[in-house]
């Protein structure tokens with residue numbers, strides 16, 4: 667997977683992405699990062715400036731169309747119709763399904779805005795998807811791009827050392843939240859590890875974990891319960907625990 671990022675802060679993208687799991691995947695050639703500095707594509711006469719006043723007035727500077735377009739042409743040279751994702755709070759909200767869809771692509775172009783916005787004409791010409799990471803406002807598109815890149819990268823085969831871990835986690839297979847986990851020691855600050863986890867009975871452990879996931883999802887994210895994939899034992903537990911109001915059973 668090749669990530670192309672159009673940004674005024676390529677160091678920020680490089681620093682985060684070359685760290686930890688995504689960094690390891692880059693070293694092994696599974697992921698590639700091409701961070702392009704939009705400022706390098708400023709018009710000659712403007713001496714490195716890429717922003718200007720907003721027509722019609724109002725506070726804030728606007729990123730001009732031409733430097734953004736030139737940076738895009740440089741980054742996307744040789745690519746045929748890549749997805750071009752513009753990071754904006756006006757966009758469609760990013761989620762795990764969208765991450766899985768984007769993980770199928772060979773190349774993704776991320777456009778990160780700053781200042782008060784980007785000239786609409788270049789957006790109309792190059793952007794395929796406008797994406798937000800949630801209902802709050804950030805100072806620029808770099809953190810949203812990194813959030814999306816991380817969520818997409820871990821779905822690329824081979825990026826996670828244990829391939830299964832991407833599958834069994836929250837939201838993916840069954841649409842439920844993760845169960846709680848414990849490690850040594852058996853007692854910490856007077857708190858015991860749930861005894862069933864020490865029983866050595868894998869069937870009982872799996873059942874307990876499943877029930878914890880069902881409970882947690884009802885308590886914390888009732889909005890997810892309707893989308894959960896349930897079997898007969900799940901439905902029995904849901905009735906016994908009085909969670910019928912949350913789940914479609």
Ligand code: 6GU
Pocket residue numbers: 752753754755797798799800801802803804805806807810
């Ligand atoms: Cl994609 N950009 C900015 N600037 N703020 C955001 C966002 C994106 N998503 C949520 N807030």
